[in-house]
Amino acid sequence: MHAYEKFGDVYIVDVSPGNLKGIISSFIVVDNKVTVIEPGPAKEYSKLSKALSDLNLRPEIIVATHVHLDHAGSTGHLLRDYPNSIAYIHPKGVKHVVDPSQLWEAANKFSKLLADNYGKPISADEKRVLHVEDYSEIKIGYHTLKFVYTPGHASHHMSILLYPENIIFTGDSAGGIFNFKNGKVYAITSPTPFKPIQYLESLEKMKTFNPKYIAPTHYGIHDNGTEYLKIGIERTKIWLDIISDDLQSGIDDVEKITEHLMNVDEDFRKAVNENIQFFTKGYLLESVMGMINAIKNGDYKK
Incomplete structure (x- = not known):
């Protein structure tokens, strides 16, 4: 039994904490430039890493909707393990991916239960963590990613549209x-x-x-x-x-x-x-x- 399922060119990988299922998803878009949307919690990186290895995929593009630990926690791990990869983050979140110490401290104050379950992120090379503008687009081959700023849950939140399928990855x-x-x-x-x-x-x-489909990080892709x-x-x-x-x-x-x-x-x-x-x-x-x-x-x- 795989910890992932396929939806067209997108794999949904279950990166829920511990033995839980169907709580946090990470998404892999297969194209010329393999793209990971939502790296997931640092503590569950092995689940994403195993899926990438099983599928024989090496990501070049990494996107997190926002820098909360359950969404962007494994960004540093992916950048470390895939030296040709680049991360795209909301401008307000870039510094927290490069140096997650402040974020980790805040997460522990907010909820030790969640912080313990998500694990501590590792730092990232600032040259490989880029910010994206509202409504900007990246072509990854057959597919296009469109970034849309969507604050409210967090000031550093963006959602991502994937074309031509018209799936919106809404994070939180x-x-x-x-x-x-x-x-x-x-x-x-x-x-x-x-x-x-x-x-x-x-x-x-x-x-x-x-959007035709919605893909909230919690959880999966829906009509x-x-x-x-x-x-x-x-x-x-x-x-x-x-x-x-x-x-x-x-x-x-x-x-x-x-x-x-x-x-x-x-x-x-x-x-x-x-x-x-x-x-x-x-x-x-x-x-x-x-x-x-x-x-x-x-x-x-x-």
Whole structure:
């Protein structure tokens, strides 16, 4: 059983922490210039490395949607092991790929559980870590990569469109889509410091490309790309409004707020009921907290 699956010219590699499955994906685009989108966590680099070795592929292009440890953690490892490779990163993220020490320190403060599960990135040669402009493109052969800045989840976030298939790799800019026992579940990813207005603007911006497929890092590639972006907008607004109402009426208890969200968001209820501690604590509750903090900071007015 391989830890990867094929979708046209793209391989989806499962780089989820430890024995977990279907939580974090890394993508390999096979073309004249083999491209890795989302290197994944440093601690799980061996899974990506094995897939590249099994497929006899040597990446030349490395792209991370943003520099959080579960997305860009293995960038330095890939640059080390493939000396002809170049990494393309959002301008605000470049310094953190070159020297990840500040990022590692911040990640440990934010959540030791997540940092321990993702592992510590290694530094990279600054000459091989390049920044990309909004709407810029790179031709890798038959395929073209288009970079689109999508802040909100993080200031250093971008999404990547792959043509001609019209797949949008959304990182954390459009939530996650998981295949759980009870079916497909959409989950918001809005940890602190979440910027709701920018996040909604980014979803609208991505929608203008009318993507056929959506590939969130959490997890896989799915049909109905544009529909999922619309779901992202609707669901985010529902969450923001419910949390705003709760805070307005003096409800500040995370458990109570979570309960209210579970009552209106069936996907959220299903996700919590999966009872995967790493997922519930690491994604779902951090997303609720991110929205609470954003509203308290005045970043969203109903």
